[in-house]
Amino acid sequence: MTGLMLQRPDLWREQAFVGGEWCDDDARLEVDDPATGAIVGSVPALGREAAEKAVEKAKDAFPAWRTLTGKERGRILQRWADLMYRHSEDLARIMVTEQGKPLAEARGEVTYAASFLEWFAAEASRVRGDIIPPHMPDRRLIATRQPVGIVAAITPWNFPLAMITRKAGPALAVGCPIVVKPSELTPFSALALAVLAQEAGVPDGVLSVLTGTPEAIGDVLTGDPRIAKFSFTGSTRVGKMLAARCADTVKRVSLELGGNAPFIVFEDADLDAAAEGLIASKFRNMGQTCVCTNRVLVHDSLHDRFAALLERKVAQLKVAPGLDDGSEQGPLIDMRAVDKVRAHIRDALQQGARLITGGESHPAGERFFTPTVLADVPADALICREETFGPVAALQRFESEEEAVRLANNTRAGLAAYAYTQDAARQWRLTEALEYGMLGLNTGLISTEMAPFGGVKESGLGREGSHLGVDDYLEVKLACIAVP
Ligand code: NAD
Numbered sequence: 006m007t008g009l010m011l012q013r014p015d016l017w018r019e020q021a022f023v024g025g026e027w028c029d030d031d032a033r034l035e036v037d038d039p040a041t042g043a044i045v046g047s048v049p050a051l052g053r054e055a056a057e058k059a060v061e062k063a064k065d066a067f068p069a070w071r072t073l074t075g076k077e078r079g080r081i082l083q084r085w086a087d088l089m090y091r092h093s094e095d096l097a098r099i100m101v102t103e104q105g106k107p108l109a110e111a112r113g114e115v116t117y118a119a120s121f122l123e124w125f126a127a128e129a130s131r132v133r134g135d136i137i138p139p140h141m142p143d144r145r146l147i148a149t150r151q152p153v154g155i156v157a158a159i160t161p162w163n164f165p166l167a168m169i170t171r172k173a174g175p176a177l178a179v180g181c182p183i184v185v186k187p188s189e190l191t192p193f194s195a196l197a198l199a200v201l202a203q204e205a206g207v208p209d210g211v212l213s214v215l216t217g218t219p220e221a222i223g224d225v226l227t228g229d230p231r232i233a234k235f236s237f238t239g240s241t242r243v244g245k246m247l248a249a250r251c252a253d254t255v256k257r258v259s260l261e262l263g264g265n266a267p268f269i270v271f272e273d274a275d276l277d278a279a280a281e282g283l284i285a286s287k288f289r290n291m292g293q294t295c296v297c298t299n300r301v302l303v304h305d306s307l308h309d310r311f312a313a314l315l316e317r318k319v320a321q322l323k324v325a326p327g328l329d330d331g332s333e334q335g336p337l338i339d340m341r342a343v344d345k346v347r348a349h350i351r352d353a354l355q356q357g358a359r360l361i362t363g364g365e366s367h368p369a370g371e372r373f374f375t376p377t378v379l380a381d382v383p384a385d386a387l388i389c390r391e392e393t394f395g396p397v398a399a400l401q402r403f404e405s406e407e408e409a410v411r412l413a414n415n416t417r418a419g420l421a422a423y424a425y426t427q428d429a430a431r432q433w434r435l436t437e438a439l440e441y442g443m444l445g446l447n448t449g450l451i452s453t454e455m456a457p458f459g460g461v462k463e464s465g466l467g468r469e470g471s472h473l474g475v476d477d478y479l480e481v482k483l484a485c486i487a488v489p
Contacts (some may be wrong), residue, residue, distance in 0.1 A: 079128075154181060334376055
């Protein structure tokens with residue numbers, strides 16, 4: 006158990022939550038603090054049996070849960086959100102302890118995560134169907150939308166609360182129970198969420214949080230025919246593999262996968278605003294965000310000035326453990342992440358890039374990396390082709406809008422893209438030409454519960470948030486009625 010001082014110590018749970026019961030297991034998974042490497046606690050290493058039990062309990066809970074009115078389910082979701090707001094400081098501290106992000110960002114994530122519950126609490130009453138003009142005089146056509154059934158969700162470590170509420174919110178709102186497997190690196194945030202769900206009145210079996218071995222639990226969540234829908238957020242590699250397994254039982258599948266976001270600075274950009282936007286979109290969560298900028302395409306005429314501007318701003322970022330006052334850059338999640346950042350920098354430098362600032366580990370600890378800027382990075386460097394997921398801004402030159410768009414689209418990823426330009430006509434052209442699910446024009450921050458979030462190409466399937474966010478949890482049913 007961690008030495009973390011919480012106002013509600015019971016939010017730190019070292020048990021999993023299966024069908025409304027808190028359960029233990031002798032086999033344990035240890036969780037560490039990325040800032041120190043110290044073990045902060047452990048959770049049960051559950052497997053197949055627990056996953057099957059969670060599905061069974063979800064099946065039992067489904068009929069009563071779907072029969073509640075949307076308003077009744079919405080009230081429970083709103084209470085859950087209110088509890089998150091009330092205990093936001095504890096939730097933020099738990100998150101920093103297992104995930105590493107600066108406390109200010111963790112507080113922001115708690116609010117962002119709760120906002121999905123709040124949004125879908127209201128959407129619960131707004132699920133509509135269609136009455137269709139009939140094709141024959143003695144027929145009536147009615148299309149209703151009904152909950153798809155039991156939902157399974159697998160979520161990543163980089164947003165340990167929000168990636169769960171973005172799925173649990175719409176699932177529960179429309180009447181589906183959900184079984185969640187959070188990342189083994191960040192189970193405590195998910196378990197705190199389950200404590201508050203229970204307190205808010207989410208009935209037993211409607212939400213389970215399984216901790217344990219990803220493969221064993223994943224086998225059940227992708228293979229069990231009782232599960233109607235599988236929703237995954239994580240890496241493209243794992244997402245593709247799990248989606249393929251869902252094919253056997255023809256589950257509905259939603260995928261939120263990796264990105265490779267371009268950030269384009271045109272010759273008419275407000276350079277200071279672009280630098281601020283880049284810091285927000287590149288260095289948030291130490292670069293470990295799916296919508297993080299991965300490649301910075303800068304017009305040739307501004308490239309060197311922009312590099313100099315970034316050098317000053319990036320060098321000022323305070324690197325320190327997330328719970329330290331004023332921390333702006335915490336540790337990376339694990340040593341694998343640090344090694345990947347190092348490998349991408351090494352490759353870029355070997356291919357002729359210039360190091361502007363950073364480029365090495367930070368004295369704050371072995372998982373801390375100094376925020377880095379590289380200039381003149383060639384387009385075929387690893388860092389331009391793969392998601393780096395670390396605090397490195399890689400600047401590339403371009404000479405024309407056409408070239409910028411071609412470079413930006415030259416990837417199988419299609420999650421988020423950013424561009425800074427003051428030319429309104431160009432903004433329209435980019436909106437049409439960039440092959441991405443989300444665009445930030447003159448802004449580096451794009452996510453809100455009110456807007457659709459998701460990718461195209463190999464970045465995913467489906468949209469989360471907004472009024473569209475419930476669609477993936479609903480099935481359309483036609484009733485064709487003979488009225489003689
Ligand atoms: P990951 O794919 O390694 O893990 C994600 C989840 O899958 C974890 O819960 C993990 O335990 C589980 N998992 C891994 N292997 C599994 C297996 N064989 N069977 C069953 N489950 C398995 O990804 P990560 O490192 O946790 O997260 C970072 C990735 O997530 C990045 O690529 C990032 O871009 C992506 N991401 C995407 C979005 C989005 O909305 N598009 C949001 C956040 C993160």
